[in-house]
Amino acid sequence: MKTLDNYQIKLNSHLEFDSNFEILDEKKSLPNMKAKVFLTAAMLGSISFVQATPINYDLNISQDYRIESLKNSEFVTSEISTYVDKLNKVSDKKLTKFQIIEEILSFKSLENSWDGYSAKPLGIKCASNALKILDNIGENELSKISDFYPNPNGTISFEWENLNEEIISLEIGKDTFSYYVSFNSVETRYFNKQNFNSEDISVFKNFILSV
């Protein structure tokens, strides 16, 4: 029994099934099919080509449709990813004054040789000087502290580092403090044997505001 593989259903003028359907000759239908396939592929190809290249729109022209560029979508994705990373960094580094004071007290309680190399716990005067400096720095600047830690000889260090790898590194001793300021646009500056008076602390604070 011959099977009907290619046939066309016809409707009459009353949109009713016309029993006189015709069997399409495969050989004859092929060129038409090929043409249709070619045209369809050409249309699809042109659409995908349009999608692959960025299109600049004149904002004055109102459009009812949006075309998403593949390149633009990749750009947007990477920008979002970078933004999220920055948010995470900011939220990770946000410290409160209370947290910092708590940590400073814990450094005071360290045992001798806490680093395995004869390190001493944080000195009392060093701890109180650290609190003095922190009192003079605003909460906003405190929250920007990127790291702080005790040193083996009993001093304490604080670092403010931004996303451009610019850094202010401070070390506080029992009588004086030292710090360096490393910004990308200028030569590194060093400040040694600074006193815990309002003048020297104020100079230091101005640098913190610039980070």
Added chain:
Amino acid sequence: MRILAFLKTLFCQCSKNAESFQEEVEQEEASSFSLPSDISYEENIARYIFSPINVNEKNNNLKNNCLKPPTGSDEVSVNRFDYTDESFLKNLGLEMQKPNKEFYGLAFFKAQLVIENNFDLVYTPIPSVNEFHSDIKIGYVVERDVELPAEINEKIRNIIKNTKLFKDTNTDTSNWIGDEIRL
């Protein structure tokens, strides 16, 4: 009497020979274990990290305090890693900490970094204990509760930025079972 004198002379001769022979053996042993006294730029240097206080555990970065000398010293103890291995160093490190069992890992950097930052790197073996021991000399004797000059802090930070940390916090075994050391 002559025979006795002869025997005495012979005996003294033998004991002298034995002593000099022993000295020669010791010298041979020492020379077979000796490392070159000059540390080359490309050598990998290892520093023990015993405490998590030396590490920012959020990002696994080392802190400056891991390369600062203790009070009264201008030296930072390190090891010439290219002539030994991590298991030997870990075993030795645990021995050093007894009775405490503290070990965090090893920090590695090139000798070049130390020299480029104008610190000295000197081979200072500890015979029969640690033939790979060396010292970084920062040129400034640290005092209790007195801050380091800012310039030295910056140099230490320059080294730390290019230092790799490999963790092994398991103190139950002296074999290294932590991060694979890839330098």
